[in-house]
Amino acid sequence: MVVVSEATALPARVSTAGRHSSVVVSDDRQWARHLCGFVRSGLDRGEQVQYFADTTAPERVLRTLADAGIDATAAVTRGQLAVPVAAQTYLAGAAFDPDAMIGLWHDAVDAAFARGHRGLRVIGEMSWGVRGAVGADRLLEYELRLHQEVFERLPLTAWCLYDRRLLPDAYVNLLAGAHLTHRGDPVAEPTLHVAPLADRVGFLMSGSAGYDTRDAVAAVAAAVRGTSAPRVEMDLTALRHLDAASLAVLADAAAGRPGGAGLHVRQPPPSLERLLELFPALGSVMEVVGR
Amino acid sequence: MTTSVRSSDEAARREAFFHPALFYGTENEYLDGLGAFVRGALDDGQSVLVAVPGVRLPLLQDALADDRERVTWVDMTEAGRNPGRILSMLQEFADRQEAATPVSIVGEPIWVGRTPAETWEATRHEALINLAFEGRRASILCPYDTALPEDVLAQAYRTHPVVGAPGDYRASSRYADPHEVCRDCDVPLPEPADAVVVPFGEQDLASTRDEADRWAAAAGLSPARRTDWLLAVSEGVSNSVRHGGGSGTLRMWRAGGGLVAEISDRGRLDDPLTGRRRPDPYAPTGGRGVWIMHQLCDLVEIRATARELVLRLHMRAD
Numbered sequence: 001m002v003v004v005s006e007a008t009a010l011p012a013r014v015s016t017a018g019r020h021s022s023v024v025v026s027d028d029r030q031w032a033r034h035l036c037g038f039v040r041s042g043l044d045r046g047e048q049v050q051y052f053a054d055t056t057a058p059e060r061v062l063r064t065l066a067d068a069g070i071d072a073t074a075a076v077t078r079g080q081l082a083v084p085v086a087a088q089t090y091l092a093g094a095a096f097d098p099d100a101m102i103g104l105w106h107d108a109v110d111a112a113f114a115r116g117h118r119g120l121r122v123i124g125e126m127s128w129g130v131r132g133a134v135g136a137d138r139l140l141e142y143e144l145r146l147h148q149e150v151f152e153r154l155p156l157t158a159w160c161l162y163d164r165r166l167l168p169d170a171y172v173n174l175l176a177g178a179h180l181t182h183r184g185d186p187v188a189e190p191t192l193h194v195a196p197l198a199d200r201v202g203f204l205m206s207g208s209a210g211y212d213t214r215d216a217v218a219a220v221a222a223a224v225r226g227t228s229a230p231r232v233e234m235d236l237t238a239l240r241h242l243d244a245a246s247l248a249v250l251a252d253a254a255a256g257r258p259g260g261a262g263l264h265v266r267q268p269p270p271s272l273e274r275l276l277e278l279f280p281a282l283g284s285v286m287e288v289v290g291r
Numbered sequence: 292m293t294t295s296v297r298s299s300d301e302a303a304r305r306e307a308f309f310h311p312a313l314f315y316g317t318e319n320e321y322l323d324g325l326g327a328f329v330r331g332a333l334d335d336g337q338s339v340l341v342a343v344p345g346v347r348l349p350l351l352q353d354a355l356a357d358d359r360e361r362v363t364w365v366d367m368t369e370a371g372r373n374p375g376r377i378l379s380m381l382q383e384f385a386d387r388q389e390a391a392t393p394v395s396i397v398g399e400p401i402w403v404g405r406t407p408a409e410t411w412e413a414t415r416h417e418a419l420i421n422l423a424f425e426g427r428r429a430s431i432l433c434p435y436d437t438a439l440p441e442d443v444l445a446q447a448y449r450t451h452p453v454v455g456a457p458g459d460y461r462a463s464s465r466y467a468d469p470h471e472v473c474r475d476c477d478v479p480l481p482e483p484a485d486a487v488v489v490p491f492g493e494q495d496l497a498s499t500r501d502e503a504d505r506w507a508a509a510a511g512l513s514p515a516r517r518t519d520w521l522l523a524v525s526e527g528v529s530n531s532v533r534h535g536g537g538s539g540t541l542r543m544w545r546a547g548g549g550l551v552a553e554i555s556d557r558g559r560l561d562d563p564l565t566g567r568r569r570p571d572p573y574a575p576t577g578g579r580g581v582w583i584m585h586q587l588c589d590l591v592e593i594r595a596t597a598r599e600l601v602l603r604l605h606m607r608a609d
Contacts, residue, residue: 211529279572
């Protein structure tokens with residue numbers, strides 16, 4: 001669980017519209033356009049801007065900004081712009097750890113305010129996710145948790161940059177789909193689309209869930225297990241099919257929630273209700289609503 | 292040659308597994324045989340399950356008069372429509388009793404009118420009872436109508452260690468090893484005339500599920516039955532990817548007013564009891580998928596060879 005710093009916690013829900021976006025690019029021109037627009041906007045607003053590079057050399061990022069007329073050197077000098085390398089910062093530990101990452105965001109926003117900036121905006125290159133880094137299999141869980149555990153609480157704007165040239169389409173479709181806002185190249189609907197809910201604590205699953213989507217279901221289950229909210233909802237309105245293994249994984253996560261708070265399942269597909277007839281024990285940890 | 296097991300031994304047989312076939316030709320023989328078995332068990336204070344074709348239930352209930360309330364009654368034509376799910380039901384009933392308490396069950400899985408395909412799977416079920424209940428304090432009486440075909444009655448002698456009638460149970464000289472019987476039940480499956488063929492690997496599982504659903508909808512399967520169909524096919528194709536060499540072939544066709552899905556792969560069925568006991572729903576292994584298929588389908592035909600595992604899932608339209 002993440003403890004929210006009083007200094008940066010917002011007194012009420014802040015608008016999260018557009019603050020956590022997936023950005024999908026497939027060429028350098030698109031990349032530069034998104035990069036420059038994002039950085040320029042942040043500098044103009046007095047926010048601190050950080051670009052976490054993975055495969056792109058930091059010098060190239062700065063050169064691209066300068067070529068677009070942005071005085072990147074001055075921004076770096078006054079501490080408003082930084083281009084760290086992911087492998088030397090948040091990926092430098094033994095494993096990528098969503099819990100630690102979420103804590104880091106709270107620290108980072110605190111630090112930005114302490115230095116007099118009016119907010120923090122970040123771009124992260126996400127291509128490291130397919131290179132076998134330890135903990136990279138938890139990236140989807142992390143993306144799903146960010147909305148509730150970070151963006152609902154902090155004045156942070158973050159774009160997750162997915163480069164089609166470096167990542168398989170199915171991976172991009174799944175990960176980009178886990179954001180509430182999307183920019184750049186359109187992405188196809190994955191077999192199983194998972195995302196946080198915009199207006200409630202919970203998650204959406206749509207499409208078809210089976211053995212082939214077990215990793216996505218496991219990520220949702222981990223996010224369910226991790227959330228401390230008393231009520232968590234699963235919106236399954238657009239889910240066509242759910243197999244027994246997926247249901248068991250979700251039920252296990254629901255059973256493991258603090259205080260046994262259970263899971264509210266909205267408009268499940270007929271397959272879920274049929275499976276609950278076969279396995280009544282799984283139904284004891286979830287409540288079907290909306291049907 | 293047969294060895295007589297007289298009623299004087301019946302107290303002793305309650306201490307061990309007892310699985311007789313009772314052959315009956317008339318209604319009176321049926322009522323006398325089953326009535327004696329059930330009353331004896333009730334007199335011993337045992338829990339009793341009677342699972343026979345529903346048409347026979349009123350006869351038995353009337354014959355037992357006030358004792359009927361002490362018996363769990365099941366219409367076998369519904370609960371045992373697919374023979375592959377009967378054993379799970381029987382074990383669940385036995386498991387509900389205290390561990391040391393003997394149970395008595397009447398199970399009639401084969402009746403006049405069963406199709407040959409159902410009868411082979413019911414015969415397999417009869418053989419597997421001997422493996423599933425080995426060493427347990429359980430008596431399972433299986434009535435056989437002598438109007439059944441000779442070859443079906445002959446199999447009853449192979450699947451039951453004991454045959455006969457109350458007071459005259461004899462060891463069956465033709466009793467066979469259950470594994471051998473199961474192998475003999477693997478008769479060749481008839482080839483469909485016109486099947487839709489869908490080869491699949493892990494990357495095709497989603498499209499295979501969608502194709503199975505679309506095909507069943509086009510074939511006229513009702514939405515409720517399509518839910519069962521899709522769940523069963525999904526479990527089958529997933530098993531192929533997980534346990535059957537990573538890929539398989541789905542074939543679908545119409546047959547006898549219903550639909551058939553056949554899933555074949557390079558898997559093996561090392562334990563013939565797979566899927567015949569209610570699984571822990573949380574356990575990723577332990578036959579959950581096969582058990583689900585048995586529960587949802589009207590018939591599951593299983594053919595396991597050294598090179599191939601074939602599951603044929605039958606779904607009636609109604």
